[in-house]
Amino acid sequence: MTTDSIPARATDAPPEAVRKTRKSTPPGGRPLRLFRHPGAGRQHHAGPVAYILMGLAALVSLFPLYWTMVAASTDNTRVTQTPPPFLPGPHLLENLGKAWQDAALGKAMLNSLIVAGVIALSTVLFATLAGFAFAKLRFKGRNVLLMLVIGTMMVPPQLGVVPLFMMMTELGWGQKLPAVIFPTLVSAVGVFFMRQYLAEALPDELVEAGRVDGAHSLRIFWSIVLPIARAPMAVLFMITFVHAWNDFFWPFIVLDMTNPTVPVALTQLSAGYVRDQSLIMAGALLGTLPLLALFIVFGRQIVGGIMQGAVKG
Amino acid sequence: MAISTSTPPNGAPGVTAEHQRRRTLLHRLDVRGAPYAFVAPFFIVFAAFSFYPLIYTSWISLHRVELSTLNLMEWVGFGNYTALWEDDRFWNALLNTFTIGVLSTVPQLLMALGLAHLLNYRMRGSTFFRVAALTPYATSVGAAALVFTMLFERDFGMINWMLSLVGVDNLDWENNKWAAQTAISSIVIWRWTGYNALLYLAAMQAIPRDRYEAAAIDGASRWQQFLKVTVPGIRSTIVFTIVLSTIGATQLFGEPLIFGQGPNGITGGADNQYQTLGLLLYEEGWKNYQMGRAATVAWAMFLLLIVVFVVQRIVKRFTTRRT
Numbered sequence: 001m002t003t004d005s006i007p008a009r010a011t012d013a014p015p016e017a018v019r020k021t022r023k024s025t026p027p028g029g030r031p032l033r034l035f036r037h038p039g040a041g042r043q044h045h046a047g048p049v050a051y052i053l054m055g056l057a058a059l060v061s062l063f064p065l066y067w068t069m070v071a072a073s074t075d076n077t078r079v080t081q082t083p084p085p086f087l088p089g090p091h092l093l094e095n096l097g098k099a100w101q102d103a104a105l106g107k108a109m110l111n112s113l114i115v116a117g118v119i120a121l122s123t124v125l126f127a128t129l130a131g132f133a134f135a136k137l138r139f140k141g142r143n144v145l146l147m148l149v150i151g152t153m154m155v156p157p158q159l160g161v162v163p164l165f166m167m168m169t170e171l172g173w174g175q176k177l178p179a180v181i182f183p184t185l186v187s188a189v190g191v192f193f194m195r196q197y198l199a200e201a202l203p204d205e206l207v208e209a210g211r212v213d214g215a216h217s218l219r220i221f222w223s224i225v226l227p228i229a230r231a232p233m234a235v236l237f238m239i240t241f242v243h244a245w246n247d248f249f250w251p252f253i254v255l256d257m258t259n260p261t262v263p264v265a266l267t268q269l270s271a272g273y274v275r276d277q278s279l280i281m282a283g284a285l286l287g288t289l290p291l292l293a294l295f296i297v298f299g300r301q302i303v304g305g306i307m308q309g310a311v312k313g
Numbered sequence: 314m315a316i317s318t319s320t321p322p323n324g325a326p327g328v329t330a331e332h333q334r335r336r337t338l339l340h341r342l343d344v345r346g347a348p349y350a351f352v353a354p355f356f357i358v359f360a361a362f363s364f365y366p367l368i369y370t371s372w373i374s375l376h377r378v379e380l381s382t383l384n385l386m387e388w389v390g391f392g393n394y395t396a397l398w399e400d401d402r403f404w405n406a407l408l409n410t411f412t413i414g415v416l417s418t419v420p421q422l423l424m425a426l427g428l429a430h431l432l433n434y435r436m437r438g439s440t441f442f443r444v445a446a447l448t449p450y451a452t453s454v455g456a457a458a459l460v461f462t463m464l465f466e467r468d469f470g471m472i473n474w475m476l477s478l479v480g481v482d483n484l485d486w487e488n489n490k491w492a493a494q495t496a497i498s499s500i501v502i503w504r505w506t507g508y509n510a511l512l513y514l515a516a517m518q519a520i521p522r523d524r525y526e527a528a529a530i531d532g533a534s535r536w537q538q539f540l541k542v543t544v545p546g547i548r549s550t551i552v553f554t555i556v557l558s559t560i561g562a563t564q565l566f567g568e569p570l571i572f573g574q575g576p577n578g579i580t581g582g583a584d585n586q587y588q589t590l591g592l593l594l595y596e597e598g599w600k601n602y603q604m605g606r607a608a609t610v611a612w613a614m615f616l617l618l619i620v621v622f623v624v625q626r627i628v629k630r631f632t633t634r635r636t
Contacts, residue, residue, distance in 0.1 A: 046434035054431050058445040061507060064460050065448065080469045126354040133351035145352060152359055158564050159615050160366025162373055162598060162608040166383050183362035186355045217347035246453040248567040253599065266455030270462065271575040277463060284456040291451040299444035307515035
């Protein structure tokens with residue numbers, strides 16, 4: 001995956017692909033609801049009131065993060081005074097360094113990177129495989145199985161934690177990363193997302209042409225589906241990465257402080273081991289930075305991906 | 314992305330009949346079998362790590378199992394269920410889950426609707442506003458709860474300081490039940506409003522423009538257009554977000570845990586004033602070492618979800634018939 005080509009594709013590809021398939025949809029067919037032409041329902045230009053309200057909303061969204069940075073850059077005495085500080089102080093790097101050590105964030109970061117990376121990769125691979133099958137291949141029980149996939153979205157995995165915990169202990173995976181990785185290797189939302197995309201972006205004729213050429217299904221997947229699905233795969237990767245990085249309940253149960261992910265390590269800061277308030281904020285800031293960086297670079301693509309995956313029946 | 318629609322040349326030259334037959338056989342096998350192979354990984358992982366544990370939970374809930382001796386299971390029938398039924402903490406947690414759920418979901422979705430409406434305007438910097446609205450979603454429960462715990466601090470927190478500017482005395486956000494539940498809800502609201510707004514925005518953009526034009530010709534004001542065109546136009550998305558937020562609300566765990574800072578977190582405050590079902594599950598299993606009872610709580614949460622969905626279905630049918 002060449003990262004520099006993703007942003008351009010992620011924004012260009014879907015509309016282009018949709019327009020091509022639109023031509024080939026028979027007249028009177030069900031109108032496409034996904035990956036639709038951007039801006040279809042947009043009506044008015046924003047007035048000053050809208051700008052003010054939007055500005056307020058952005059302020060509320062961003063202020064807690066800004067204030068985390070402010071608090072992390074002062075010291076404990078300043079944070080615990082009123083009025084609270086609004087401008088950054090001089091201790092940011094010092095506090096970040098201390099928090100890094102106190103909360104053992106180095107190991108946590110590495111663990112989170114491994115966990116979120118593996119989960120995102122496997123989710124994208126399996127979701128694209130299954131999404132391709134559901135969108136373009138004909139087989140018995142296809143609709144029933146697809147309904148099953150959608151139905152699984154309604155079952156929160158948290159409800160099975162007790163047996164899952166017993167299972168992991170038996171497997172010898174207690175406190176180990178596979179215990180966190182394995183249960184989340186696939187995602188129903190991912191399968192559905194890829195199915196919706198491929199149903200519209202991948203022309204049937206292309207799959208047929210591959211068949212006529214004598215290509216087997218995996219070959220068609222590799223040479224035809226993957227190149228077309230690159231943009232939504234990148235988006236799904238990022239969204240899954242964010243979710244896996246932030247996942248809390250199950251990692252908190254199965255991991256401990258000797259081998260935590262970032263959210264688990266952060267609970268140590270709240271549990272009273274660290275008394276210094278600005279250090280706590282420094283830890284919170286460190287734990288958020290990787291995803292913030294992802295958002296600053298790919299925010300537009302992530303927003304697009306969430307909106308594309310949004311429309312459900 | 315080049316999509317060629319021209320038909321490629323047919324077959325390879327010089328293949329024997331035998332060869333051809335084997336190829337057709339393989340081809341048929343591939344066409345029949347490959348789809349199942351492609352969807353199999355999803356179902357295998359789901360069955361092993363989600364479905365099986367869910368079912369097995371009900372079996373464990375009929376036993377006494379301790380955390381230290383996980384392979385010793387003593388049959389107790391419905392003992393765990395009757396104990397849970399008579400346990401005040403269960404009803405307290407159920408009620409708290411419900412009230413925090415309402416406090417966090419209703420304002421969240423209403424605000425998301427308004428935000429989506431604003432984002433739907435043509436405006437400068439719309440990408441910035443969208444990304445900004447989604448940024449809280451990138452903040453983990455851990456970090457968000459830590460920050461809000463500090464903002465809601467009794468003596469030096471930002472919120473109490475701002476309230477003091479308008480003449481309100483310092484509120485004890487942790488020990489006062491409703492204040493604590495409001496503070497916890499605000500963490501949920503902060504993290505998820507932007508996400509829901511983007512879902513609504515996507516649906517709003519799919520509403521055909523001529524519906525607005527028709528409404529405008531009929532003399533509908535912008536507010537009337539919002540109520541009569543926009544809201545009905547995105548109704549399925551609204552239902553979808555209600556379902557999602559409801560599932561999230563019944564599972565609430567990280568926010569109250571971290572808000573309680575340490576031992577108070579697991580019990581949901583000194584008087585369990587904000588203990589949710591998720592916290593009760595954890596307390597039974599991993600603090601009191603009673604896995605059987607934890608499984609009973611999990612199963613109760615599952616039943617609760619089913620009840621919620623049935624109610625939601627009935628409400629949906631009712632409202633659909635009315636329109």
